Amino acid sequence: MAKSSTIQVRSSVKKGVATIKCLVSHPMETGLRKDKKGNLIPAKFIQNLTCEHSGDTVLDAELNGSISTNPYLKFAFSGANDGDTIKISWVDNTGEKDSGEFEIPTRRR
């Protein structure tokens, strides 16, 4: 399983519906802010974030710089089982990218 240093995921499945909470470490700089000297801080923000599950792109997010620093996303999709793997990938406006595969843990009974 490919690990990711920037993406953290908490997930669970209940009655076939997987709930994914995803936190990405990223500065999300808008490109509109200025530093103390009045120079614009160059933009650096995630533009695309996707989540794949068993061949489907269950979430295809296009983000702007106005998403908070260290973006948090929560979403849910059906047709999932305990132990399934999801893949989350992101690309920012400078071309930097990361992805990781995460197993939805088996629910404790």
Added chain:
Amino acid sequence: MNHHRRILLKSTLAASATGMAISAGLLTPKAVLAAWNTSAFESKTVDAALTGAFGSASTADSDKIKLSAPDVAENGASVTVTVKSSLPKTEAISILVKENAQPLTASFNLNPRTEGAITTNIKMGKSSDVIAVVKADGKLYTTKQQVKVTIGGCGG
């Protein structure tokens, strides 16, 4: 051959080294990332952003979309917003902040298996309407809520 010479000439003539760095940094990924809707995200008004994203700015108010956001946000740098759509065939959810310099904050394209509910944290420069736009069965529906911000999230 000639083409390359032209590019070389252009970049040599660029005003400053920083200018070059910025244009290189901005242009390269845009060419790679065709999926990011530049015109919609860089629009300065809600209507222009919607036209860029969905091809139309005509939306209908719907009570089947629930937008949950705090009435007063203590910190505009991170405002938790939840959009829930119970409309059938929800295809896409967008979140816009009317008073931000670039209103369109995020667009989520959903798979038929994906539930019409998204939670995320957004930045708000000042008090503003937060607008949720849902595309369902080819039509646009909207709802909005005002959020008061006590500290700006986009300082500078």
